[in-house]
Amino acid sequence: MTGLTDRQRDIIQVAIRIISRKGIQELTIRNLARDLGITEPAIYRHFQSKSDILAAMLEYLHRDTIAIFDQVQDGESALDRLRDYFSRLFERLRENPATAAVVFSDEAFMNDDRLAATVRALVELTIDNTTNLLTLARENGEIRADVDEYDLATMLAGGVRLLVRRWHMSGNGWDLAAQGRSVIETFVKLVEVPR
Amino acid sequence: MTGLTDRQRDIIQVAIRIISRKGIQELTIRNLARDLGITEPAIYRHFQSKSDILAAMLEYLHRDTIAIFDQVQDGESALDRLRDYFSRLFERLRENPATAAVVFSDEAFMNDDRLAATVRALVELTIDNTTNLLTLARENGEIRADVDEYDLATMLAGGVRLLVRRWHMSGNGWDLAAQGRSVIETFVKLVEVPR
DNA sequence: GAGGAGTTAGTTATCGATCACTAACTTTGT
DNA sequence: ACAAAGTTAGTGATCGATAACTAACTCCTC
Numbered sequence A, B: 001m002t003g004l005t006d007r008q009r010d011i012i013q014v015a016i017r018i019i020s021r022k023g024i025q026e027l028t029i030r031n032l033a034r035d036l037g038i039t040e041p042a043i044y045r046h047f048q049s050k051s052d053i054l055a056a057m058l059e060y061l062h063r064d065t066i067a068i069f070d071q072v073q074d075g076e077s078a079l080d081r082l083r084d085y086f087s088r089l090f091e092r093l094r095e096n097p098a099t100a101a102v103v104f105s106d107e108a109f110m111n112d113d114r115l116a117a118t119v120r121a122l123v124e125l126t127i128d129n130t131t132n133l134l135t136l137a138r139e140n141g142e143i144r145a146d147v148d149e150y151d152l153a154t155m156l157a158g159g160v161r162l163l164v165r166r167w168h169m170s171g172n173g174w175d176l177a178a179q180g181r182s183v184i185e186t187f188v189k190l191v192e193v194p195r
Numbered sequence C: 001g002a003g004g005a006g007t008t009a010g011t012t013a014t015c016g017a018t019c020a021c022t023a024a025c026t027t028t029g030t
Numbered sequence D: 001a002c003a004a005a006g007t008t009a010g011t012g013a014t015c016g017a018t019a020a021c022t023a024a025c026t027c028c029t030c
Helices: A006-022 A029-036 A050-071 A078-095 A098-103 A113-139 A149-169 A176-191 B006-022 B029-036 B050-071 B078-095 B098-103 B113-139 B149-169 B176-191
Strands: none
Touching (some): A006 A050, A050 A098, A050 A113, A078 A098, A078 A113, A078 A176, A098 A113, A098 A149, A113 A149, A149 A176, A149 B149, A149 B176, A176 B176, B006 B029, B006 B050, B006 B098, B050 B078, B050 B113, B078 B113, B078 B149, B098 B113, B098 B149
């Protein structure tokens, strides 16, 4: 369904792990081959170029993020769905902290137009999802209507991004989900219309 | 006072410009020399290593950010000082858009412990400044007291960071100060205690 | 079911390009 | 005349990528 072989998936996972632990500068074909336990040319049996590996990696993360949004329950209130969405994002990061690092390696993809566009789309996805839920919340009358919802989405998504960045920089040394929940609840408290 | 020669300042400015336009991957001694109009070894007359150039660049940005915070007027209310602070940050970015790019190249400094610590401190600086102003605002009774101010600082600083990132990614194609003001005012509207 | 043909996934060895950096020499300004 | 700031010419290391080859497995034909 994803169009990837098992071996291609292996390579992507190892690539993500390298980026997570050592930064994207350390993601070389050499290091990738070493961690996979094969030689460098063998990698080219599975991907035509390093750029293709990165593209597949970004596409994988993109699909994964879409899947998370799709899992968010339908019946709840928009604010509950917002809580659910970020809770699931935090859960994924806890299970696979490596994914966080990739999203903060934007700059590394600037050279390659295709990769730059993909990583940009990946970042925008979370913002768009947030904006959509906030629009729904306003339509439902769950949040105050006297503030721009795009500004709200910017603050919420930006705040969570900053939190994840600091968590990643700290070596994942604290409970992201707990801190994240605190930020989300603070946000909800600010925008919620008392019922 | 800064301990830098004129030539060292030239080099830092050109380095910042390269990072801004092409990303940190393109910041090589070769490209730096070419843009400066001299040969590569000449650079080593002014800095002992590439790492030293990056360290000096980060230190320069750090001093600059501190200077901006110090310029914020004293007499106003804490919320007005907050507005003033971010307004000055946006103004600096408008005058020198290159500085934005550097702060988003965190990952590039991960290899070098000294650089990593410096860039981390640079990012924390804005958050700390924001937190301090929010603490003051609460003490003055300007903002509601039922929300965690560290969460507030995370959302505000994170939101602004995200905004700046998108502005940079768009090739500085729109008015950052105007969009930034909108985010700040939305934030103020959320936290302000009606008087 | 035996045996060639083709495929898959690896190997060793090597390529040209580029990286940060250096030694030795020359030019320039005071 | 001397020091600062430039030059030419080169270093070893590492980058992504390729050529040539091989072991192991599958598939097709008779």
